[in-house]
Ligand SMILES: Nc1ncnc2c1ncn2[C@@H]1O[C@H](COP(=O)(O)OP(=O)(O)OP(=O)(O)O)[C@@H](O)[C@H]1O
């Protein structure tokens with residue numbers, strides 16, 4: 511059996527790494543780590559400072575004594591497009607030809623500039639249609655991410671779309687019930703990724719332009735502090751709201767954390783409403799939250815209050831065997847939601863399609 515890939519999620523604020531190993535019917539955690547990325551290194555999903563990302567990967571992988579070379583990574587942001595299409599049922603060369611046409615219709619980039627993959631979700635619906643998931647990513651961006659991995663001394667085996675890695679993580683870590691429609695929201699630093707999954711199949715994907723930086727910038731602006739100071743206030747404020755060290759964080763920070771959480775919840779609700787208007791099977795049973803900014807305690811509450819749908823923070827390691835002598839269990843528990851995309855990537859095998 512092919513070995514698992516190492517899951518590497520290169521984010522604009524931090525790199526997350528997860529390595530898993532099959533263990534009986536379950537998986538065991540082999541390695542885990544998070545490494546900060548300096549500001550302005552990655553902007554809008556584009557790597558502006560190649561050396562800084564290479565250095566971060568090298569320092570992370572050395573620090574955690576990573577063994578293994580084969581990496582699965584993800585791309586996200588404006589250069590990635592995921593669409594679920596309904597087309598007349600067909601197969602073979604006719605389908606390939608149809609998909610070429612669909613790419614030209616649905617992808618706002620020149621055909622030569624994108625890498626394209628598609629997956630048949632439903633071969634034939636009762637009305638003689640088929641459902642296909644079309645994934646396109648800008649060639650140049652994929653090449654950039656592959657190159658940082660190579661220059662850090664690793665082999666990029668798989669490039670996935672972050673939204674699909676996210677779905678993979680929920681499927682493995684929690685599972686999808688047949689007939690159930692759920693939303694998965696990964697709130698990172700720059701932006702948030704929303705995926706709606708229906709009966710285990712991707713149904714709708716959208717990137718939202720708010721994330722952890724929206725909080726930090728609001729604190730910086732309002733309190734007139736540095737970006738680092740604002741970040742410390744945010745994380746401290748988040749902990750305070752969770753019941754610790756409340757006295758060291760200005761009340762103002764709490765107010766901002768609430769305000770921005772409500773803004774994120776509102777933006778998210780608009781996308782949900784957009785989806786609900788279109789979908790026939792639209793009855794969301796749960797919203798799963800992941801990413802570093804899911805640690806802002808006001809956020810799950812704001813989303814739940816607005817949507818009136820139960821919100822659950824993802825712990826991708828819930829079913830994973832963890833050697834408590836090797837890993838800091840508390841660190842892992844706190845950071846599990848941050849590692850969701852990396853976990854979804856770590857479940858991939860080198861021979862899997864992209
Ligand atoms: N304990 C915490 N409380 C509040 N916010 C936190 C906490 N820990 C991390 N964050 C925030 O989470 C964000 C980082 O999350 P994550 O690692 O998912 O983002 P990223 O993948 O680097 O960003 P992106 O995907 O947008 O490029 C940062 O904005 C950071 O400030």
Ligand SMILES: [Mg+2]
Pocket residue numbers: 519520521522698699801851
């Ligand atoms: Mg991210």
